[in-house]
Amino acid sequence: MRNEADTRADLIDPKLKVVGWGVLEDSFIRREVICPGRIITGGKRGTPVSSDYVLVYQGRKLAVVEAKKESLSYSEGVRQAKDYAERLNCRIAYATNGHEIYQIDM
Numbered sequence: 001m002r003n004e005a006d007t008r009a010d011l012i013d014p015k016l017k018v019v020g021w022g023v024l025e026d027s028f029i030r031r032e033v034i035c036p037g038r039i040i041t042g043g044k045r046g047t048p049v050s051s052d053y054v055l056v057y058q059g060r061k062l063a064v065v066e067a068k069k070e071s072l073s074y075s076e077g078v079r080q081a082k083d084y085a086e087r088l089n090c091r092i093a094y095a096t097n098g099h100e101i102y103q104i105d106m
Helices: 005-020 074-088
Strands: 027-028 034-037 051-057 060-067 092-096 100-103
Touching: 005 051, 005 060, 027 092, 034 051, 060 074, 074 100
Parallel strands: 060 092
Antiparallel strands: 027 051, 051 060, 092 100
16 A cells, blocks of 8 residues: 555656646645744744645636545545635545545635
């Protein structure tokens, strides 16, 4: 079974390209830092929060895609996808394990 990074590279990235993301003019696939991490003791920051994919068309963020490793259920990322979509003001959120996908219309 693939880990999350391999699932993204082997399964999700190719599917996004097949449907035109990052290929068609004005379409981009981004990794968005949502928050730089909570400030902790000593002025350091905690772990930053980043989305796996933000789908951008003509400068507008349309959707967030939360990827999970292949062995997990595609629905495992639903909570994160909804959270990231809300924070980034995206109408659509997806959670996927590379084989199945769950779509949320915010």
